[in-house]
Amino acid sequence: MTFEIVVIGTSYGGLSALQEVLPALAPGFGMPVVVVQHRGKDSDNLCEFLQRYCALPLSEPNDKEAIAPGRVYLAPRDYHLLIEKDGFALSTEAPVGYARPSVNVLFESAADVYQEHVVGVVLTGANTDGAxxxxxxxxxxxxxxxxxxxxxxxxxxxxxxxxxxxxxxxxxxPEIASFLNQLCRHEPRSSYAS
Amino acid sequence: MSALLQSDQTQLEDIEIALLLEGLYRVYGFDFRDYSPASIKRRILERMRAEKIATVSAYQDCVLHDDACMERLLVGLSVHVTSMFRDPSFYHTFRTKVVPILRTYPTVRIWHAGCSTGEEVYSMAILLQEEGLYRKCVIYATDISRDVLRKAREGIFPLAAMQEYTGNYMRAGGKHEFSDYYTAHYDNVIFHPALKTNVVFSEHNLVTDGSFNEFHVILCRNVMIYFNKALQERVHNLIYESLSMFGVFGLGNKESLKFTPRADFYEKLDNRDKLYRKVK
Structure with a gap:
């Protein structure tokens, strides 16, 4: 089984959890990592903050941006982040379970496109998003x-x-990042479209 | 085994959705065929749950034979949940960098393309009023859904949202008390009718309709995120053609002009907020 994308969802407590998981991802990590952290509408600097803990390049994707392995993508505030065949899509549909970005929206769209090649990770959080x-x-x-x-x-x-x-x-x-690193040992397909 | 079944199911559903959108276009003229697939799928499945219909094919039957069912789908596909002064820094930059340009014009035509329920239209009206420009402006606020436009025209929003909007308003450089602009009534507030005297709400479909005027400012924020790349290109061309020379174009925070056919025809007005000026 080869995996092609990691999606991570977290809420309350997520910042410190991500500070532990992201730095432990191996350099040259072979998959894209897409993160939904529930965040307030004015949480402008989360990306810069998390980058300090992460050796892989970390960014908030623009609409229709291509998805590249070895990068970490953080869902921007006040948008849902969805996965499509040729890249990311953003949406301002209503919050789902009071959350925008919503973990469920990310996970469901990832499954639709990447099917059995998705690794879903649910971390700490005080609600039920992601289930x-x-x-x-x-x-x-x-x-x-x-x-x-x-x-x-x-x-x-x-x-x-x-x-x-x-x-x-x-x-x-503490074991989650090394578990994900192990999954990367298998050669992933070069890109979804091919 | 079950994974295989699921993927067959997904493929079947994608075919059914394509057929539904084709039917919607050929029967009613609303063209969602080039919408971005992930979100449109979510919305269709959401509508189906609300209508208690199990398959997309059965839903198609309902949409194509029942106008009311189609209208509900149209609303489902066109509502974006936005807020007043969404991304306050955008409005702040508009005040500091666009308003001085507009002061030099005798009249100003603004097109708010894809205005949804109007939150950002009222935001702009308030901003223009505070800058003393409102009287010489006409704002054309358009959307594809009649229902959404009716709500926008009413200017009634939930009272519960006002705390957030007040914060946005202040960070956007608001000069008065935000509550000066509305009257509360039970759980809602109604924005003062003076804010819409120079607003023309009207149906316009970015996908199928052409340009209808020449504008000094066009705002199309978080609308094209629902389109695929081909349709985005079409709309970028439409906007370019509808903008006067040195006109201003505003996009959403996470939208980019890069890689669009008209990218080289604009220059940035700001490094952070997505405001551009047509320069050729």
């Missing part, structure tokens, strides 16, 4: 990873995800 999306990733044959609720800053999102589908791995936060 439905992770279930869809699983239904399409993708791989589901959830932060162990026992050590999570907030158990809500991990527990909801575990309840929603049969996840493949429940890992304490």
């Amino acid at each position: 439905r999306g992770l279930a869809k990733i699983k239904a399409y044959g993708g791989l589901c990873v959830v932060e162990d609720p026992a050590g999570a800053k907030s158990r809500g999102m991990p527990e909801a995800a575990i309840a929603a589908t049969s996840v493949d791995a429940i890992l304490p936060l």
